[in-house]
Amino acid sequence: MWCNGSSRNSRKDDIALKKRLSSEQGSVLVLVMFIVLLLTIMGVGVLSATVGGARRAETRENDVQSLHLAQKKIDEVIAYMTERLNLMLMQGADTPQNELNNKIQTFLTGLENQAGEFKSATNLDGAANQITSITLDKSASTGSQYAIVIRANAIVNGVSRNLEQRVTVTTFPDFLNYSLGSSEGDVILNGAPYIKGNVYAGGELKLSPVAEYTHNGADLTQPSLFPLIEGEPHIQNLNSIQYWNGGGYTKVPSGDEEQYQLLDNRVKQAYENSLIKKKATFVQIDVEDSFLDKMAEASGAENNKSSFATTYYGLGGKGSGEEPKVRGGRLVNSLINNRTLPVLKMPERSDYENDHDEEGILTGVELENWREQQYQSAFQAWKTKLANLSTSVIYDGSLFLNGNTLNNITDVTKANRPQDTGSSTIPSNWLIINGDLKIVNDTHSKVVIQANLLVTGDLFIEGDVQFDSTLFTLGKTEIINASITGKDEKELVLISKGSILLNRVDEFKDKNQVTELEAFFYTDSTADLYGVGSIFSLNGGFFARGTLTINAVAGEVSERTGQSKFEFEDQQHLTDPEDSRFIIDYNEAVFEHQKIGLPRVKQININAGPVELKPL
Secondary structure, rough: HHHHHHHHHHHHHHHHHHHHHHHHHHHHHHHHHHHHHHHHHHHHHEEEEEEHHHHHHHHHHHHHHHHHHHHHHOOOOOHHHHHHHHHHHHHOOOHHHHHHHHHHHHHHHHHOOHHHHHHOOOOOOOOEEEEEEEOEEEEEEEEEEEEEEEEEEEOOOOEEEEEEEEEEOOOOHHHHHEEEOOOOOOOEEEOEEEEOHHHOEOOOOEEOOOOOEEOEEEEEEEEEOOOOEOEEEEOOOOHHEEOOOOOOOEEOOOHHHHHHOOOHHHHHHHHHHEEEEHHOOOOOOOOHHHHHHHHHHEEEEEEEHHHHHHHHHHOHHHHHHOHHHHHHHHHHHHOOOOOOOOEOOOOHHHHHOOOOOOOOOHHHHHHHHHHHHHHHHHHHHHHHHHHOOOEEEEOOOEEEEEEOOEEEEEEEEHOOOOOOOOOOOOOOOOEEEEOOHHOOOHOOOOOEEEEEEEOOOOOOOEEEEOOEEEEEEOOOOOEEEEEEEEEHHHOEEEEEEEEEEEEEOOOOHHHHHHOEEEEEEEOOOOOOEOOOOOOOEEEEEEEEOHHHHHHOOOOEEOOOOOOOOEEEEEEEHOHHHHHEEEEEEEEOOHHOOOOOOOOOOOOEEOOOOOOEEEOO
């Protein structure tokens, strides 16, 4: 009985198991279908993402290509402008500056009607680009500086982009666009000079935290801070910036992140703000050629500059090696002999030594007094004439201004010229000095020079002088313990064929006692400037054709009797840039203030601003 019962129970269990298995056969199919559905959804998602990514990549590619095509079209306009304007300058070598400016303005204004003529082919399917407008911004243009706004549009496969770029066109040399620089040499900044504005280095830009100076005949050094440039260093390549590592100059380790982060922040700032500007694109100044330009302009013979050049360079020609001072003297003497311009000559007492009393009634003492009165009357008349110039004139001989008996040179046309005029009808008058110009002002009042000057000899300035002037000198320049300020908020533009020595400016003074120099300086030679014992504060710029070296420290400096070195504040705690004893702050107003006297060049100067993306 037990066995039979057990068999029946076993059969019941088998039947129950078969029923269970039979009931679960459909769930396997559902599971399989669910997995297939899930994989399908995932596949569709991946496919959708892939297609979307491809479309986005294509759109991005179209976007980049449209921007490139629009920029290409703007570049074509700039290249066309450059070629045509350079041809205009080359053909107009003897053309008066005012007439040349009018031709340039007419050409640029005419571009506004030529926007549709700039067409170019592209190999891209579904692509097109065009210039939509070329506009002369008259509100930002003057008599010899013009602002052009170029707008372009490009479409690639339906993706459209509009670009705008502002371009400045001038016939001025490039050095006026910089606070500091050298067109062909190195720019060496030792210690803590503070430069507000762009810097140009035709060679290398070398940065060192150690200032050099000379005291009591000894060459000395003072550890300080690295130079600070708040602007763009324009260099030849990224290896052109080098810094002092304690044992020598080395290039910036841009490829080694760990080493790069160890650099001084001022060095990194200079490197990261730098731009490439090759020497081939730098618009140079030829000092002697510019001197000839202004001589022809002053003589009313602007169309005959070539004959002036023949006299100036002489039989030996331009490459003879003859001193520029000799050349300049020969040219001015020829103008005097030909009576081309009025000639001024300061009266001398000796001119009246042989004057006689025609009536014969004066005693010896009375005769001497009468002769002195004659001299004083002539001197005062001559002094008044020098302070009220209205045409170009020649002063035959070296001129000495002492701040007392002689303290004013004014061109009334320049003094009364409206601030914002760009008129080509206003004459450019020049005082031509056939010799040296020496200014030594030991009085408490200022010597005032509000006139443009051409000096065939050397220039020497000492004491307080106010300038509104463009001054060319064919010799060397020395500026010793001088305070140069602007007359009527203008400035001095000094262009020196020879070297410039600028020394002992506000020596050992505190910063609150410093007078800012308001000037642009250019030398065809090399230059060394110091802000160690001196305080050098310049609103303008300083530029050299050769190597330019600046040495500066921060804070107060004192001299102690018997000590071989100066005494300095702790340099590492003087982190405020304004603590520097050498500060240059760029002044862009020079183009407007001195435009009539500024030198022109043989190559057009085109500065392209940043490209801006504009809405459709």
